[in-house]
Structure formats: C-alpha cells, structure tokens
Amino acid sequence: MWKKLLVPFGIIVPIVALLAFGFTREAREIPSPIIGKQAPAFTLTLFDGGTVRLEELRGKVVFLNFWASWCPPCRAEARMLEAAWQAYKDRDVVFVGANIQDQDANAREFLKEFGVTYPNGVDRGSRIAIDYGVWGLPETFIIDRNGRITYKHVGGIGWPILTTRLDEALQGVASAAEGKGDYRSIR
Amino acid sequence: MREVARELRCPVCQNLSVADSPSELAQEMRGVIRERLRAGQTPEEIKAYFVAKYGDWILLSPRPGGIGWLVWVGPFAGAAAGLLVAGFAIRRWSRRRRDAAPGAADPALLERACREALEKEEPPPGAMPRSPLETERVQLYAALRELEFDYRAGKLSAEDHAEMRRDLGARAATVLAALKSAPPIPAPEPGSSSAGASAPPVRRRRTWRLAAGAVFLLAFGVALAVFLSASLRPRMEGMGSPTGDFLTGTGPGGISPDSAGTMAQMETGRPGDEAAGAMPGPILAQIQEYRARLAGNPRDVAALLGMAGLNFQRQNLKEAIDYYKRVLDIDPGNSEALASIGLILGGAGYVDPALSAFDRVLAQNPNDPLALWSKGWILYEKKQDYAGAIQAWEKLLATSRLAPEDMDQVASLLIEARKKLAAPAGAAPAPVPPAAPSGSR
Structure with a gap:
C-alpha cells in the first residue's frame, strides 16, 4: 500500500514541485555577482565634451545611472534623480548618467526636457554597461568612497530607497541584495 | 568569435545565445568578444569575464559543479533509474508468466x-x-x-x-x-462471517487508494491554479503575440502590419513606409511612452493618435476606435482620426459611414493623402467601384509626395483597378483583393 503511494508521491510530487519552482521564478532576472566587488573603471565622454573618470572620483560616493530616452521608467524617475542630485551634491556624492542604446539627439532632448544638470555621457557600444552586467533599464549602481559597489537597483528607484542606499554608501555599508523596480529590458 | 558567443546567453532574449540573437545588446556583446579576442584573450578568459559580470547565468551550459552538477548528472541518473525500474518490471512480468506456464x-x-x-x-x-x-x-x-x-x-x-x-x-x-x-478458511461454514472477513481489507484498501488519488488530484489542481495564476503576466495591451502577426504579416485590411509603416503614416499622413524595422521591443517602449504622456496629459492628441495607430496595427480595432474618438472629442475635425475610423468602419463592412467620413476629411482638405488612399481602397475593395477608386488614387498620386515604395504600390493598385474596370463585370469572377493586404498600401 505504501509502495503504491511511492509512485505518485515519490515521483510526481517532486516533478510538480520543480515545475512550480520554475513557473514562479522571473525568467528574465539575472542576479548580479558584482555587488560588494570593486567597481569596474570607466571613462565616460560627457554630452558637454568633458570626461568623467571613475578613478578620479575616489573619496566620493558615486551614483551611476544607466538610462535611455526610449525607456519609460527612465523618464519616470528623471526628475526625481535630478532632485536627489540637488539634495546630495554637497555631501560628497557625485551623480553620473550613462546613456546607452540611444540616439544622440533624443538623449539631449531628454536631458533638456527634465532639466538634468548632473554629468551625463554616452556609453558607446554599451561597453561600460556590459562591464557592469546591465540588462534592464534604468539600472543604478552606488559606489562607495573606496570604489566598491555597495548597491545595484534594476528599474525605477524610489526616493526612499535612493536616499537610504546613498546614506549607507556614505557610511561604507554594502547591501546584501540588489533592488528591483519597474524596468525595461535593454534592446 | 562565434564559438564564444554561442556559449553565452543573451541577457535580453529568451533562450537565445549571443551568437544567434539579433538584439542590440547581443551585437554589442559580440563586439566585446571580438575586441577581447583581438587583444589576445583566450575564449576561456572571455567567458570568465562575462561570468564575472552577469554570473553563471550567462553560460548556456551550466558549469559541472555545485548546482550545475545536478543538471549535468540528473538526466543520466534519471535515465539509469528508469532503465532499472523497467528492467525490474519486465523481470517481474516474465516471472509471473513463467509461473503460469504449463x-x-x-x-x-x-x-x-x-x-x-x-x-x-x-x-x-x-x-x-x-x-x-x-x-x-x-x-x-x-x-x-x-x-x-x-x-x-x-x-x-x-x-x-x-x-x-x-x-x-x-x-x-x-x-x-x-x-x-494455503487452504484458505478450510471449512466454509454456511452463514458465517468468513466472506465478510475476507472482503473488508480489500475494500478498505480500495477506499484508501481512491482517497489518496482524490487528495493528490485536488492538490495538483490547487497547485496548478495557484502557481499558474501567480506566474502568468498579463499581456501588454496592444501587444498581442510578440511574434504572431509580425511574422505572419496579418495586418488589417490594407494596413501594413509593419509598425514603422503605420507609425510613419500616422505621423506624416502618408501611407506606410516599410523601410524601418518593426521590432516588438520598440513598440512596447512606444506604448509605454504614450501611456506616460497620456497619464501626464490625457488630452495629448499626438499620443492618443499614436496609441490608436498601434492598436489599429495590432488589430485591436475597438481600442483603436476609442482612441480616435477621444481625439475627435478634443479636435472634431482631426483628419487622421476621421480617415482612420472610416478605414476601420469600411473594413468592417460599413461602407457608407466610411465614405462619408472620408468625404468630411476631403471637404476640409481635398488632398488629404490618407483619406484619398483609404477612400480608394474602400471603393475598390468593398464597393467594387473601380472608377471611383481610380479617381481617388490618381488624385493621391498627383497631389501628394509619396515614398517610392508607396508610389509603386498605389500605381500597381491603379493598374489592377483599370484592368477590372476594363473587364466586363459579368465575366469577371468575384473581385480578388490585390496580392497581399500588407502590400496593398
């Protein structure tokens, strides 16, 4: 009798459990291995012609945001990011925006539309983005004073999370896990 | 280069390797691979680089180690176990057969x-x-x-x-x-409970089995209902199948399935331009953008028209009409909305309301390209009024500057219409629509 139950419960239940596990997982999610690691160095050519080198920002907390003008969640958070920049720019925090998979004119239009004042540049060929393992947009990385990635957020980042994580990074605290908001898969 | 790319998973696709994916990111990743190979890195080093950025996830075949070990060994273990079970079962059957052999x-x-x-x-x-x-x-x-x-x-x-x-x-x-x-119950005493005594265990076992089966089925159903409903995401409105109509080219009657075509036509008022590629991603982004704009300003006519156009192109005719009506609420004379509603109505068989919609547009602007084209098409397709169609299209060609492909299409339609006009009405069989609806623009 127990032998008979062995077949359904010993074989079918594990299979169903496996399927249930698979079905309830977000297939597109890619857990990042780079949180807590040293941030990959980059040099970003800005829209205004200047450049930003990550090494030169040692000693400051860097808020690195990947975006594109065609990405609605990027539009949604643009004003908030600018407000956050205004709130944090005197507290040893630097905001950097990296524009990927976009057209120059559209990107400039975006910056003008939302009155973005922090340094923004084009990441040609998404080389920096790939170096950071970007797969969604917007994607945000917070890098502490020692150049270590303390937080990664895929998708729109809300004000509470942004401020909490920035404050943590200012104190050199790394988050255990990445965060997630509304995002678009990059193209 | 392809060897490395083939072993990497494209982060924005479903089950496509970087080598096979047409996405922009995969192209860029191939660029990275090429650069690193040129710089003298080995394929192993390059794969290690991507693993460091995206994790083991990026490898199409998991590493033989840790959890990946299970994936490598599991199938073989399963097959071996299956063979063993089958072997035992066959042995048991054959033994039973042999026992019964004469x-x-x-x-x-x-x-x-x-x-x-x-x-x-x-x-x-x-x-x-x-x-x-x-x-x-x-x-x-x-x-x-x-x-x-x-x-x-x-x-x-x-x-x-x-x-x-x-x-x-x-x-x-x-x-x-x-x-x-095994002499079972040697003396079958009449009227005794021996028969009753032998029956209950069997019956009880059967009840048990039934109950277990029922419980299992119930649990299975509940699990299915809970997990399936939890895992299904609602499809984006206006995004039917991500490939379906894009691959099969089943657009609405006379409307190009090509999103770029429809969008271009909606924005510039000229029939579709098929040059730009139609990928679902940008369409999705487009929809999101329109949504965002409409959330900010529900009277954004351009966004309303854009949403309508996307819905039209995706055959969500009801939604398309709703959006066009919202446009007309704001701007009652909007020619694009009027002509498009006419085209939808005409396509659905309401020829006269459609024609009156076109005439309203043409009363405002006698050279409106969309209205002229649509009027010609409905006359040709639904009314078999070839003379009227020819008149509308000739005017379209004469008054509007069209893209070369569109010009060719209108011209070829004109030739068809002239042929049909020349053929005696009785002799010709039921009018055949021109080659493909998607090419008819």
Whole structure:
C-alpha cells in the first residue's frame, strides 16, 4: 500500500514541485555577482565634451545611472534623480548618467526636457554597461568612497530607497541584495 | 568569435545565445568578444569575464559543479533509474508468466484436475461462499468440461483438444497447488462471517487508494491554479503575440502590419513606409511612452493618435476606435482620426459611414493623402467601384509626395483597378483583393 503511494508521491510530487519552482521564478532576472566587488573603471565622454573618470572620483560616493530616452521608467524617475542630485551634491556624492542604446539627439532632448544638470555621457557600444552586467533599464549602481559597489537597483528607484542606499554608501555599508523596480529590458 | 558567443546567453532574449540573437545588446556583446579576442584573450578568459559580470547565468551550459552538477548528472541518473525500474518490471512480468506456464505444473495435479473436472458435479454457484481461488478452480473445471463436450461433439480436432486441455489443465493444476499449499478458511461454514472477513481489507484498501488519488488530484489542481495564476503576466495591451502577426504579416485590411509603416503614416499622413524595422521591443517602449504622456496629459492628441495607430496595427480595432474618438472629442475635425475610423468602419463592412467620413476629411482638405488612399481602397475593395477608386488614387498620386515604395504600390493598385474596370463585370469572377493586404498600401 505504501509502495503504491511511492509512485505518485515519490515521483510526481517532486516533478510538480520543480515545475512550480520554475513557473514562479522571473525568467528574465539575472542576479548580479558584482555587488560588494570593486567597481569596474570607466571613462565616460560627457554630452558637454568633458570626461568623467571613475578613478578620479575616489573619496566620493558615486551614483551611476544607466538610462535611455526610449525607456519609460527612465523618464519616470528623471526628475526625481535630478532632485536627489540637488539634495546630495554637497555631501560628497557625485551623480553620473550613462546613456546607452540611444540616439544622440533624443538623449539631449531628454536631458533638456527634465532639466538634468548632473554629468551625463554616452556609453558607446554599451561597453561600460556590459562591464557592469546591465540588462534592464534604468539600472543604478552606488559606489562607495573606496570604489566598491555597495548597491545595484534594476528599474525605477524610489526616493526612499535612493536616499537610504546613498546614506549607507556614505557610511561604507554594502547591501546584501540588489533592488528591483519597474524596468525595461535593454534592446 | 562565434564559438564564444554561442556559449553565452543573451541577457535580453529568451533562450537565445549571443551568437544567434539579433538584439542590440547581443551585437554589442559580440563586439566585446571580438575586441577581447583581438587583444589576445583566450575564449576561456572571455567567458570568465562575462561570468564575472552577469554570473553563471550567462553560460548556456551550466558549469559541472555545485548546482550545475545536478543538471549535468540528473538526466543520466534519471535515465539509469528508469532503465532499472523497467528492467525490474519486465523481470517481474516474465516471472509471473513463467509461473503460469504449463511446463511448471505438476503432472499428477494436472491429471487430477482433468479427472475431477469431468467427475465432480459442482454445487450451483452462490450456494456456498468461495474464496477467489476456489472460484477460479470452478471456472477452470467448467471450461475443461465444456472442452470435452465440444470435442465429443466433433467441433474440435484432436490436436486442438489436446493442446487446450493441456493448457487449461495446467492452469487448474496451479490453482489446485495453491489451494493445497494455503487452504484458505478450510471449512466454509454456511452463514458465517468468513466472506465478510475476507472482503473488508480489500475494500478498505480500495477506499484508501481512491482517497489518496482524490487528495493528490485536488492538490495538483490547487497547485496548478495557484502557481499558474501567480506566474502568468498579463499581456501588454496592444501587444498581442510578440511574434504572431509580425511574422505572419496579418495586418488589417490594407494596413501594413509593419509598425514603422503605420507609425510613419500616422505621423506624416502618408501611407506606410516599410523601410524601418518593426521590432516588438520598440513598440512596447512606444506604448509605454504614450501611456506616460497620456497619464501626464490625457488630452495629448499626438499620443492618443499614436496609441490608436498601434492598436489599429495590432488589430485591436475597438481600442483603436476609442482612441480616435477621444481625439475627435478634443479636435472634431482631426483628419487622421476621421480617415482612420472610416478605414476601420469600411473594413468592417460599413461602407457608407466610411465614405462619408472620408468625404468630411476631403471637404476640409481635398488632398488629404490618407483619406484619398483609404477612400480608394474602400471603393475598390468593398464597393467594387473601380472608377471611383481610380479617381481617388490618381488624385493621391498627383497631389501628394509619396515614398517610392508607396508610389509603386498605389500605381500597381491603379493598374489592377483599370484592368477590372476594363473587364466586363459579368465575366469577371468575384473581385480578388490585390496580392497581399500588407502590400496593398
């Protein structure tokens, strides 16, 4: 009798459990291995012609945001990011925006539309983005004073999370896990 | 380069390698691979680079180690286990078959069975309770008696009789042997509870099995309902199948399935331009952008028209009409909305309202390209009024600057229409729409 139950419960239940596990997982999610690691160095050519080198920002907390003008969640958070920049720019925090998979004119239009004042540049060929393992947009990385990635957020980042994580990074605290908001898969 | 790319998973696709994916990111990743190969890195180093950025996730075949080890060994272990189980099952069946084989029967018992079968007169069935073995013996005896009867009546050949007798006798002998080795409830006392005592365990077991089955089915159903509904995401409105109509090219009558075409036409008021590629991603982004704009300003006519156009192109005609109506609420004379509603109505068979919509547009602007094109198409397709269609299209060609492809299409439609006009109406079979609806723009 127990032998008979062995077949359904010993074989079918594990299979169903496996399927249930698979079905309830977000297939597109890619857990990042780079949180807590040293941030990959980059040099970003800005829209205004200047450049930003990550090494030169040692000693400051860097808020690195990947975006594109065609990405609605990027539009949604643009004003908030600018407000956050205004709130944090005197507290040893630097905001950097990296524009990927976009057209120059559209990107400039975006910056003008939302009155973005922090340094923004084009990441040609998404080389920096790939170096950071970007797969969604917007994607945000917070890098502490020692150049270590303390937080990664895929998708729109809300004000509470942004401020909490920035404050943590200012104190050199790394988050255990990445965060997630509304995002678009990059193209 | 392809070797490395083939082993990496494209982060923005579903089950496509970086080598096979057409996405922009995959192109960029191929660029990274090329650069690193040129810089002298080995394929292993490059793969390690991507793993460091995206994790083991990026590898199409998981590493043989850790959890990946399970994926590598699991299938082989499963196959081996299956073979083992099958082997055991087959052995068990064959053993049972062998037990029942005639050769295994005791010849003395066989003789006794055949003898008894003919001599013994059975009590009528139901007179006394029997164990299953007894019942089987009685049945076999009856079969043996019948066989003898048939043989004597001349219905069977000697060989057949001998063979069947041997067979039945052997089975009866097996039953007799079993009866002898385990005499079940020796004296079937009439009216006693022996029959009742042997039945309950069987019945109880059956009930148990039923209950277990029911519980299992119920759990399965609940699990399915819960997990499936939790894992299904609603499809984006206006995004039917991500490939479906894009691949099959099933657009609305006369409307290009090509999103870029429709969008271009919606924005510039000229028929579709098929040059730009239509990928679902940008369409999705487009929809999101329009949504965002409409959330900010529900009276954003351009966004409303954009949403309508996307819905039209995706065959969500009801939504498309709703959006066009919202445009007309704001701007009652909007030519694009009017002409598009006309096209939808005409396509659905409401020819006269459609034509009056076109005429309203043409009253404002006699050269409106979309209205001229649509009017021609509805006249041609729905009314078989080729002269009217020719007139509208000739005017379109004369007054509007069209993209070369569109010009060609209108011109070829014109030729068709002229041919149909020239052919006697009775002789021509039912009007055949021009080649493909998607190419008819």
